[in-house]
Amino acid sequence: MYNPETKQHLDYLDGWRGLAIALVLLGHFFHFGIVELGKFGVEFFFVLSGRLMAEILFIRQTSLKTFIPRRINRVYPALFVYVVIVAALAQFSETFAVGPKAVVAALMFLWDYVLAIPFLYRTEMFDHFWSLSVEEHSYLLLALIAFFFRKNLRLAAFVILAVALLSFANGIVSYSVLDQGYFDTYWRFDVHVGSIFISTALYCFQKMNILPSTALLFWPSLIGAFVLSMSALPMPLHYSAATVCLALAICNIDNAKVATRLLSARPIRALGLISYSLYLWQQPFYQLTTYDMLSVWLALPLAVLCAYVSYLLIEKPARSYLNEAWDAFQTKRAARQAGEEQSELA
DSSP states (O other), X not given: OEETTTTEXXXXXXXXXXXXXXXXXXXXXXXXXXXXXXXXXXXXXXXXXXXXXXXXXXXXXXXXXXXHHHHHHHHHHHHHHHHXXXXXXXXXXXXXXXOHHXXXXXXXXXXXXXXXXXXXXXXXXXXXXXXXXXXXHHHHHXXXXXXXXXXXXXHHHHHHHHHXXXXXXXHHIIIIISOOOHHHXXXXXXXXXXXXXXXXXXXXXXXXXXXXXXXXXXXXXXXXXXXXXXXXXXXXXXXXXXXXXXXXXXXXXXTOHHHHHHHTSHHHHHHHHTHHHHHHHHHHHHHHHHTTSSOHHHHHHHXXXXXXXXXXXXXXXXXXXXXXXXXXXXXXXXXXXXXXXXXXXX
C-alpha cells in the first residue's frame, strides 16, 4: 500500500490485510473458542479501511470523481464474477439455493440489511457480503462528509467521531436492550459503520496533532483488542471498546518496528494482496465444510487456489484496465473543456 507522504509502499499494511484474512480463515475453518477469530478478522479489515479512507479522502483529499470509480473498479469485477459463478453452480444444489432476489441483493450491496428488508432472504453462499456492504456504504457516507467538510478537517473528524460513537451506542441498545440478536444487530450498516469511522477519526486527529502518534500504543492496543474480544465477554464490548483498541493499533503501527517487520514478511504480504478475492472465495468452501461435504484440508487449499486465479485473472487486470480507462476519459474530458473555454475567450 502506497503512502503519498513518504512516497513509499507500506508493505506492513499489506501484511495487516494478510493477517486479517488469516484470522478469518482460522475462525471459519478451525473454530477457535477463546475468540471468534472470523469476526475478529473482519474488524481488522474495517479499521484498516478506516485509516486508508482517512488518508485518501481527508489527508490527500482525493477528488470524488477519482475516488468513487476506483472503489467500484476495486470491488465490483471480482464480486460480479463470484456471484455469477456461485449462482450458476447453486442451481445444481438443493442445500445452497441461490435465487434471483439474492443475486440482486448481493450485487446491489444490500446484504447488511438482508434480515430487515421483507422481500430479501439469506443464502449461505452470500452471507459474507454483509461486511462488503457495510464497507461500501461507509465509503459513500465518508465521501459525502468529505464533500461538505473537506475544507475543515477538524470539523470533519469530529463529525466522523460522532457517527462512530452513535453507531456503538446503537449496537449496544439494539443487542442488549431490544434483544435483536447478533445477526439482526451487527450485520447492519447503521450499527457497524463505527468500526470503520472510529479508525478514520483517530487517524485524522493524529494528522492534526490532536492525538499523539506513538509506537508505545501499538502492542497494548492490539493485546487489549484481543482480550476485549474474548467470547466470554458481552458482544457489545467486542464492537465498541475492542474495536477502539484495534483502531488505535492500526493508527500507531508505523513506528512499531517489530510489528512492521513481521507484517512486511513476504508470505503475509502475499496473502494480503489476494485477501479480497480470498474473502470472496473462502465462503463456499467454508460452507461445504460446515455440512461435512468437504474436508477442511482440501477446502482451504481450493479456496486459496480460486482466490489466486480470481486475483490474477479478474481482480488485478480488471482494476488496472478500468482505472486506466477512467483516467484517460477524465484527461480527454478536461482537455475538451479547456479547448471550449479557449474558444469562448477567442
